[in-house]
Amino acid sequence: MSLISRVTAPAATHDTAGLVRALLSTGPSPTRPVAAGPTPPEPRPPSGPTGLGTSAARVLTKAAATPRCSRTGGFASPTGGLPLPTPAIVPQPPAVRPPAAAPPPSAVLPTGSTSLGTPAGAPRTAPAHETRPQAAPASDLGRRLHCPPAVRDDPALGETVTERLVEWAEEIGIYPGQLDKIRTADFGRLMMLAHPESDDPDRLLAAAKCALAEWSVDDHYVDGEVEEARPEQLGQRLAVAHSVIDQANLPLAYAPQLEEVVTADPVMRALRDSLRNLHTYATTSQVRRLRHELGIMFVAYNQEGYWQAAGHRPPVWEYLMHRHENSFIPCMVLVDAIAGYEIPYGEFADPRVRRAFTLAGTATVIVNDLYSMAKEKGPTDFSLPRLIATEDGCSPEEAVDRTVGIHNELMLTFEAEAAALAATGSPELRRFLASTWAWVGGSREWHASSGRYHSAADAA
Numbered sequence: 001m002s003l004i005s006r007v008t009a010p011a012a013t014h015d016t017a018g019l020v021r022a023l024l025s026t027g028p029s030p031t032r033p034v035a036a037g038p039t040p041p042e043p044r045p046p047s048g049p050t051g052l053g054t055s056a057a058r059v060l061t062k063a064a065a066t067p068r069c070s071r072t073g074g075f076a077s078p079t080g081g082l083p084l085p086t087p088a089i090v091p092q093p094p095a096v097r098p099p100a101a102a103p104p105p106s107a108v109l110p111t112g113s114t115s116l117g118t119p120a121g122a123p124r125t126a127p128a129h130e131t132r133p134q135a136a137p138a139s140d141l142g143r144r145l146h147c148p149p150a151v152r153d154d155p156a157l158g159e160t161v162t163e164r165l166v167e168w169a170e171e172i173g174i175y176p177g178q179l180d181k182i183r184t185a186d187f188g189r190l191m192m193l194a195h196p197e198s199d200d201p202d203r204l205l206a207a208a209k210c211a212l213a214e215w216s217v218d219d220h221y222v223d224g225e226v227e228e229a230r231p232e233q234l235g236q237r238l239a240v241a242h243s244v245i246d247q248a249n250l251p252l253a254y255a256p257q258l259e260e261v262v263t264a265d266p267v268m269r270a271l272r273d274s275l276r277n278l279h280t281y282a283t284t285s286q287v288r289r290l291r292h293e294l295g296i297m298f299v300a301y302n303q304e305g306y307w308q309a310a311g312h313r314p315p316v317w318e319y320l321m322h323r324h325e326n327s328f329i330p331c332m333v334l335v336d337a338i339a340g341y342e343i344p345y346g347e348f349a350d351p352r353v354r355r356a357f358t359l360a361g362t363a364t365v366i367v368n369d370l371y372s373m374a375k376e377k378g379p380t381d382f383s384l385p386r387l388i389a390t391e392d393g394c395s396p397e398e399a400v401d402r403t404v405g406i407h408n409e410l411m412l413t414f415e416a417e418a419a420a421l422a423a424t425g426s427p428e429l430r431r432f433l434a435s436t437w438a439w440v441g442g443s444r445e446w447h448a449s450s451g452r453y454h455s456a457a458d459a460a
């Protein structure tokens with residue numbers, strides 16, 4: 001493809017089959033970056049599943065342990081021993097929003113029982129627009145979600161990271177008087193499950209500090225979980241906090257005033273300190289990538305502020321777009337840094353890679369919506385099942401089914417596209433996609449068990 005054709009190429013769309021076809025015809029070399037190379041390659045037809053496949057992801061691997069001090073690369077195998085997603089099924093163009101009367105079955109897995117909450121056919125006590133989907137049994141969701149299992153589970157390592165994270169939070173001053181929330185959520189366990197390529201507590205802690213700083217923005221400023229939510233101030237707080245994400249450098253006479261505001265705010269201190277610490281383990285460009293993702297996340301938080309202030313209930317399309325921006329991507333973007341390698345920036349920024357990566361990101365946060373239904377009870381605590389129930393006028397059980405279907409569509413698309421990208425990209429890209437796949441599986445496992453979503457109070 002010529003440079004001009006590439007520059008003028010249309011943005012990626014949701015035409016999976018076309019995209020996979022295009023990927024497979026742009027370059028067969030397994031080591032060539034997807035965005036590089038002037039020579040028109042020979043078309044290479046798909047030869048069927050070539051990776052290790054989802055079933056291989058069930059094998060716990062130790063081979064993927066972190067190369068301890070590599071900051072730029074150094075991997076034993078193209079995926080660092082991690083299973084790579086395999087397009088066992090290339091999804092057909094799916095109906096994202098199934099008709100209310102006859103929803104199709106879940107994309108890959110049997111939908112199983114419909115006994116999530118009230119039994120089908122039971123009398124309804126409230127109109128559909130007022131219903132709140134109940135939390136689905138975790139075991140049932142785990143079976144129905146198209147998602148790999150966690151690659152490893154090392155509870156002691158997770159506990160170590162959580163304990164050190166609590167100490168850090170206390171030092172910084174986030175979650176004052178509520179440090180138990182951090183212990184209960186067990187964020188160290190999330191990092192242990194989601195970054196199986198590293199068994200180094202320091203690296204996992206670096207990722208955990210970033211994640212907790214990000215969560216603290218939500219819990220302190222947006223959701224009202226730690227401080228009272230003040231939607232009218234949200235834009236102002238986020239803008240000032242962003243001056244830490246992308247350091248504002250004011251003229252000397254004014255800089256101290258900004259610094260005073262920043263240092264007085266625990267969330268801003270947490271963001272600054274976690275990013276500073278990350279530099280120990282990540283390259284400058286990896287940290288810059290995270291700074292960019294946080295800017296996007298802040299835009300989405302501002303949107304939530306608008307929803308709260310205006311009493312706006314987003315339609316499903318708008319909420320899904322919001323979840324593209326407000327997802328776990330800021331955590332996932334660190335997979336290579338924490339594992340000790342680096343995907344070339346040209347490949348990371350390639351729209352096809354970006355598309356696959358962000359589809360996986362949205363899928364992770366839909367998992368969050370499903371597992372956090374019991375926790376999200378306030379009138380502006382929107383979630384995908386809840387909004388679908390309202391918009392489609394369907395039962396909570398049906399809304400959960402549709403949410404699972406949307407999640408599975410995203411994951412199947414990621415799986416197919418990641419496999420095609422892996423076949424045409426560099427070893428680092430291949431590994432990055434495998435690391436992403438592992439992150440998604442570890443995150444689902446954490447959501448299924450974390451005290452953040454499964455407290456006795458929520459069950460009541």
Ligand SMILES: CC(C)=CCC/C(C)=C(\C)COP(=O)(O)OP(=O)(O)O
Nearest residue numbers: 211214215218326327328330331372
């Ligand atoms: C770790 C991280 C990127 C956090 C910022 C975004 C965030 C809090 C989520 C993606 C989770 O969504 P939600 O606000 O629904 O979180 P909880 O269910 O309250 O954990």
